[in-house]
Amino acid sequence: MQALTVLLPVVLFLALLLFIGYRSSHRLKDSRDFQAEYFLGSRSLSGIVLAMTLVATYGSVSTYVSGPGLAWGYGLGWVVFAAPQIITGFLILGILGKKMALLSRSTGSLTVIDLLYARFNSRSLCIILSLVLLVFFSATTVGQFVGGAQIFAAITGLDYKAGLLLFAAVTVLYTAGGFRAVVLTDVVCAILMLVGMFLLGGVIISDGGGLSAIMDKLATTSLDDSGHSTLLTFNAGGALPLSLLFSAWLLVGFCTVGLPQSMVRCMSYRSTADLHQAMLVATIVCGALMIGLTLLGVYARALVDELPASGSDALIPTLIVTHMHPLLAGITIIGPLAATMSTVSSLLIAACSAVMRDLYLQAAGHPCPDAAAKKLSKFMTLLIGIVCIVLALYPLDIVAWINLFAFGGLESAFLWPMVLGLFSLKMNRRGALISVLLGLGVYTLFSIFKVNLWGFHNIVWGCLAGFGGAILGSMFGPRDSVEILRQFFPHKVK
Numbered sequence: 001m002q003a004l005t006v007l008l009p010v011v012l013f014l015a016l017l018l019f020i021g022y023r024s025s026h027r028l029k030d031s032r033d034f035q036a037e038y039f040l041g042s043r044s045l046s047g048i049v050l051a052m053t054l055v056a057t058y059g060s061v062s063t064y065v066s067g068p069g070l071a072w073g074y075g076l077g078w079v080v081f082a083a084p085q086i087i088t089g090f091l092i093l094g095i096l097g098k099k100m101a102l103l104s105r106s107t108g109s110l111t112v113i114d115l116l117y118a119r120f121n122s123r124s125l126c127i128i129l130s131l132v133l134l135v136f137f138s139a140t141t142v143g144q145f146v147g148g149a150q151i152f153a154a155i156t157g158l159d160y161k162a163g164l165l166l167f168a169a170v171t172v173l174y175t176a177g178g179f180r181a182v183v184l185t186d187v188v189c190a191i192l193m194l195v196g197m198f199l200l201g202g203v204i205i206s207d208g209g210g211l212s213a214i215m216d217k218l219a220t221t222s223l224d225d226s227g228h229s230t231l232l233t234f235n236a237g238g239a240l241p242l243s244l245l246f247s248a249w250l251l252v253g254f255c256t257v258g259l260p261q262s263m264v265r266c267m268s269y270r271s272t273a274d275l276h277q278a279m280l281v282a283t284i285v286c287g288a289l290m291i292g293l294t295l296l297g298v299y300a301r302a303l304v305d306e307l308p309a310s311g312s313d314a315l316i317p318t319l320i321v322t323h324m325h326p327l328l329a330g331i332t333i334i335g336p337l338a339a340t341m342s343t344v345s346s347l348l349i350a351a352c353s354a355v356m357r358d359l360y361l362q363a364a365g366h367p368c369p370d371a372a373a374k375k376l377s378k379f380m381t382l383l384i385g386i387v388c389i390v391l392a393l394y395p396l397d398i399v400a401w402i403n404l405f406a407f408g409g410l411e412s413a414f415l416w417p418m419v420l421g422l423f424s425l426k427m428n429r430r431g432a433l434i435s436v437l438l439g440l441g442v443y444t445l446f447s448i449f450k451v452n453l454w455g456f457h458n459i460v461w462g463c464l465a466g467f468g469g470a471i472l473g474s475m476f477g478p479r480d481s482v483e484i485l486r487q488f489f490p491h492k493v494k
Contacts, residue, residue, distance in 0.1 A: 005326035006156050006333065013192065013334050014170045017185050017341070021174025024181035034370045038178040038377050039110045039353055043101075045269045047277025049187055054089050054265050054278070055286045056186035056342035058256070059193060061147035063290065064336035068297025069312025075218065075231025075298055077240045084253025085290035089282025091254065092262050097275045099422050100266040103488060109267070111350075112260045112418070113358035119421045119488060120429040120480065123362045128436060130358040132413050133260055136406035137351040138388055141344050145392035147313075148340030154317040155333045164392055167337055168344075172385030175345040176378040179268070182345045189338035190285060196335020197292050200316070201299075203323050208302040217302040231301065247457030251408055255463060258415025259407075261346045348388075352380045405447055412439040412462035416470045425489055430477025431470040439466020 031037035045053070071078040100115065107118040113133070117126045145168050152163035174181050208214040218231045230237030235245070256262060269275055300319060308314035316336070320329045356376050360368045368376065416435045420427040443462030445451070453461065479485075486493045 006330040007158075009327070009330035009334060010152075010156075010167075010337065013188075013337070014167065016188060017170055017174050020184050020188070021177035021181040024174075024177035024184065027180060028178045034377075035110055035357070035368070035373050037180065038373070039349070039357065040264070040268045041178070041180040041183060043105070043268055043270065045183060045265075045274065047269070047274035048281060049183055050093075050265060050269045050274060050278035051089060051281035051285060052190040053183040053186035053342075053346075054092065054262060054282050055289065056190040056193070056338070057261055057265070057346040058085075058088055058259075058286065058343075059190075059289055059339045060343040061144055061151065061336055061340040063293060064193075064196075064339050065147060065151065065313045065316055067290075067294050068300065069307070069315045071294045071297030072300055072304065072307065072312060072315055074236040074240060075222070075229070075233070075301070077230075077234055077236035079291060079294050079298065080234050081240065081245060081248045082252070082290050082294040084249040086283060086287035087253065088256045088262075089286050090279050092257050092259075093266060093275060093279045093282065095257055096263060096418070096422070097266045097269075097279075098272065100263065101269065101275070103422070104267040106487065111353045111357055112263045112267075112414070113354065114361070115267070116417055116421065116432070117358075117361070119484065120417070120432050121484060122429040122433060125417070125429060125433045125436065126358060127362050128433075129413060129417075130354045130362070132409070132436075132440065133358075134351050134354040136410055137261070137347040137354070138384060140406045141347045141351070141384075141388040142391045142395065144340045144344045144347075145388060146395050148337055149392065150313075151317050151333065151336050154314065155320055155329060161393055164389065167341065168385070168389045168392065171341045171344050172348065172382060172389070175348045175385065176381045178377070179349060182349055183268070185345060186342045189342035192334045192338045193289060194285070196332045196338070197289060197296070199328055199332045200320065200324075200335070201292065201296050203328070204296055204299050204303060204319065207323055208299060211299075214299050214302040218298070221301060231298065241455050243455035244457065247460055250463065251411070251457055251459045255408075255411040255415055255459060257419060258411040258413075260410060260414050261350050263414070263418060264350065344388075348381055348385055351384050352377065355384075356380050405444075408447075408457070408459040408462060409440060409443055411459060412443040412466055415439070415463060416466045420470050420474075422488070424474075425485060425492055426474050426479075427470060428474050428477045428480045431473030431475075434473035435466045435470035438469035439463065441465070 028037055036042050067082060104115055107115065109115040109118055113126050113130055116129065145164060148167060149160050149164035152167065153160040174185055205211060219229050222230045224230050224237050269278065300315060304315065308318050320332050324332060356373065357368055413436050417432040421432060439462050442465035443458050446458040446461055482493060
């Protein structure tokens with residue numbers, strides 16, 4: 001009976017997502033431009049929807065699980081590490097939003113790879129980036145499926161595989177409805193992520209005796225040699241060095257401008273007013289989620305003296321099971337499931353675009369015709385989704401490693417070609433190609449061989465190598481054609 005009570009809100013949530021996907025599929029059939037509707041929602045997103053889909057795409061199962069679990073151990077120092085995530089939406093939309101929107105319209109680009117091809121006219125570059133995107137997105141999707149299914153099983157008591165098949169199948173089905181289905185369900189997911197956070201926060205603060213009592217407990221926990229709590233210091237008593245802090249601010253802060261799943265949102269909104277509204281709303285919602293959930297992990301120290309035997313990732317599921325009424329637990333579990341599903345749906349449709357549009361364009365020399373796209377789009381989405389579900393049913397260690405590696409790898413590959421390509425006249429196709437090869441190569445090799453230079457995360461060296469490659473390639477490579485430069489820099493090239 002308790003399991004059914006927990007499941008009821010989840011089933012209603014999944015039914016709502018399927019309904020949104022069904023309605024979006026009908027709109028997709030009636031669209032005059034199938035691919036513009038399927039990949040960008042006909043560039044018609046409002047400011048609120050743009051903000052919510054950006055936040056929901058960025059937030060993932062680790063936002064609900066890994067972050068709070070680590071904050072339990074490190075205290076407020078981990079909140080400092082999470083702080084740069086507040087500005088991610090503002091940063092992405094502020095730097096790339098307007099220029100990507102204008103140029104994607106003028107060049108007819110529907111994907112990030114489309115726009116890079118229009119800028120650099122390099123098939124080699126676009127094939128490499130399409131393959132990077134496809135592999136990393138698929139691996140990340142598997143990791144999200146695994147994490148979401150583990151939370152589902154821990155809270156409901158159901159079998160891991162049954163939970164995986166239930167929510168993963170729903171995600172794949174509604175994603176087949178196209179970009180509009182993805183962003184509308186993202187709005188629902190972002191709202192429910194906030195609801196779940198507030199419900200869990202209320203229970204933690206109530207059972208902890210209030211904020212004052214919780215802070216008193218933290219002040220007497222995990223004391224250093226001088227009698228001060230390491231949980232209340234910015235560096236967790238030295239456990240979080242400044243080099244790691246700097247790395248974190250790059251990895252989950254400034255370098256998120258290079259994430260293609262976020263970039264594509266910059267091509268999908270209606271007007272400049274919507275862009276400005278999205279920048280404000282995304283900052284508020286992203287800050288509330290990222291900082292709020294991390295703080296809950298710190299506050300949980302007042303309720304949980306020792307982590308569960310299965311590790312820090314089990315902290316939030318354990319709190320939900322042991323401190324919440326089954327109905328509230330069912331509503332709260334929707335938060336991490338929504339985080340998982342919103343991330344997966346964005347990755348799936350981007351992976352589909354990498355195959356159906358980007359690789360097809362480079363192989364055939366022209367975009368996929370609408371007639372063929374209508375047949376292939378849903379098929380490719382379902383195919384990639386099914387492959388990811390099968391891999392999640394029998395997860396391999398290599399997939400978990402790629403999932404951890406993928407976030408920084410995507411940033412190392414995409415950051416400089418897009419940012420310098422949009423804002424620098426001197427950036428050329430050779431600079432973009434060398435930037436990708438050097439940035440991703442250094443990041444990969446350092447990760448494989450566990451290179452640790454002065455305590456900095458490998459994203460620092462990957463980004464530096466990519467920037468150096470972009471500068472060197474642009475210095476010694478031929479300048480791009482005047483026609484391309486005139487289109488991308490009309491006020492500088494006559």
